[in-house]
Amino acid sequence: MSKAELVRRYVLFLFGLFVNSLGIALATRANLGTSPITSVPYVLSIRFPLSLGMFTLFFSLLLIAIQLIILGKRFPKQFLLQLPVIPIFSVFIDLSMALFWFVDPQTYPAKVCSLLLGCLVLGFGVFIEVAANVVMLPGECTVKAISTRWNTNFGKTKVAVDVTMAATAAVLGLLLFHTLTGVREGTFISALLVGTIARLFGRLIGAPVQALLKSRQLSQA
Structure with a gap:
């Protein structure tokens, strides 16, 4: 891979990261619950005087710690790229x-429309991040760590992790507010x-x- 292509991929990834954050914001503003990976930070941000982005940063660091525990010496060096990415994502x-x-x-x-629009934007952002193929966010890296350690299917593991995130957020909501808060349909x-x-x-x-990412004409422009 040429340096020019690598730069294009990182630029595309950052763009995808921002689009991802826009989708999260739209879905969250719908007040029908947010995405599973954001549900725990969202519940905490409702209760405590820190922003959703800040709690996302702390939660991401916790996920990286969990990855280290799961993989130990098998922790891939490329997973360290999560560290500079998560503060950017939190700001976004x-x-x-x-x-x-x-x-x-x-x-x-109107809430449903906002939620569906958020899902559409978030899905596009996820597509862009995957297409860039340079860095995975902590949620996906955690799924990858689990599937690598116990040789499980990535897709099924992601579903299990998403359910665990949502359940954890629901329990937090019950503990903090004595009612189901932050996790809805x-x-x-x-x-x-x-x-x-x-x-x-x-x-x-x-x-x-x-094809556009690999285009030599862009490199020569």
Whole structure:
């Protein structure tokens, strides 16, 4: 891989990261729950005076620690790339939440529309990150660590991890608020839709995006 292509992939990844944060913000503003990976930081951000982005940073560091425990000496060096990425992602999340300050749907159909739009944007962001193929976020790295350690299917492991995240957030909500807070139908809708949307974008425009990333004409421009 040429240096020019590598630079393009990292630029695309950062763009995908920002799109990802926009989708998270839209889904969160719908007030129907947020994506499973964001559910624990979201519940904590409701209770304590720190932003969703800051709690996402702390939660991501916890996930990296879990990966280290699971893999030990088998922890891949490329997983260290998570460390410079998570502060950027955290800032993007807070920026996106601020950009969409005006999104406050009052009726249930409006909430659903905001949630579905968030899932669409988030799915596109996930597609871009996967297409860039340079760094995985802590959620995906944790799934990869588990599937590597116990030789499990990545897709099924991701579902199990998502369910665990949502269940953990639900328990936190019950402990902190004595009622189910932060985890609602939107959490499960997001879990079902985002991956499907990302795969759909992959089938529709995956090949052209990869061709553009590898284009020598761009390198010579």
